[in-house]
Amino acid sequence: MKVYKIPEATVMRLSIYSRFLHQLLEDEVNTVASGDIASGVGVSSAQVRKDLAYFGEFGTRGVGYKVEELYGHLMKILGLDQNWNVIIIGAGKLGSALALYKGFEDRGFKVTSILDVDNKRIMKQIGDVTVESLDLLEERVREQGIKIGVVTVPAAAAQDVTDQLVAAGVKAILNFSPRVIKVPNDVILRNVDLSVNLEVLSFNLALQK
Amino acid sequence: MKVYKIPEATVMRLSIYSRFLHQLLEDEVNTVASGDIASGVGVSSAQVRKDLAYFGEFGTRGVGYKVEELYGHLMKILGLDQNWNVIIIGAGKLGSALALYKGFEDRGFKVTSILDVDNKRIMKQIGDVTVESLDLLEERVREQGIKIGVVTVPAAAAQDVTDQLVAAGVKAILNFSPRVIKVPNDVILRNVDLSVNLEVLSFNLALQK
DNA sequence: GACTGTGAAGCCATTCACAGCT
């Protein structure tokens, strides 16, 4: 399993393939061809095979892939053969919604801490987690072995809490704030910019006229 | 202003540049060079110039760009020189959070309808919008001139509500459900897949070990 | 016959490097 440089787009698709395979598993489908996956998720079959080829040979020529086996491989590749504790910084509407989001739990992400600076939010109960003070950041990261942090604070506070997460040893950050934030090279950063997504739609709509 | 095929990545960056310029405006900065924007948002200066070059010549050689002027151009390009009414389908935690998200309002997106199938959610007040029955979809889309729909329903219902949005005449859809959905060619679709984003982090973390 | 795995080709986006203005 030589892993040199995998396109990010490939990783995102693997995640989508794995969910599609999960559906097939529930429908008790045993075998699947690259073309089936392709039409199921809206890409080309060559793309599916190429994506998988980065990680090994999982199929049988003339036949296809065993659903259960391929699913297992993908989950392992995606690092989902283990559970991840996640800390959310920012207990506003968005942070709360994410904390309760079933899609995370289903895939092995457990929100074990939710922190905020606002006293009105501290002690609030979100699912089975209690919102705590931002002061506890380092302590919670350490004791819960947290590698993944989610930032859902206002733009003005985003860089500051990010720096705190990094200082506490968090290695991967999912940023929902509408601000470009900077992290050291060894920390993985992804941005989910809600406004940008709507604006891409707006751009394309405006084009059509 | 010849617009043939603009890379999606360029559009996303324009959105980010525009927000950066807005910050500069507030700080009363008058002029900005491509290198300043670049370091502000974490791309190369050549990238900034190339992105802008798709749409015209906005700068002055030897000087840079007038902040206010460039900002205006970008907002126009992004279709943000007008307001957009937005309908949200799914009044769960995520749908509610998005309905209240300030970042949308700030950029001219107004959530004018929130619909759900669940009677327990109907009549609930979210901000100044009342959750209504999914049955009203077509009526609301028509009377509010809605072009943009946001889907925050469970995976199993995603394709169904998408089809209803399309049938009602919605031209752009932002899908938050963890399911691949299909739309006709003339409808613009973007997916914000929250789990996929976490899984890309997980993949990269798992690699490092 | 059917479908995988993969080198080669094609395509698209980014970076380079410099001519052109101010």
Added chain:
DNA sequence: AGCTGTGAATGGCTTCACAGTC
């Protein structure tokens, strides 16, 4: 002298097309 605008070069991802295997 400084910074933009842009053709050319580069790099990377996707598609093609087919040899290899069951």
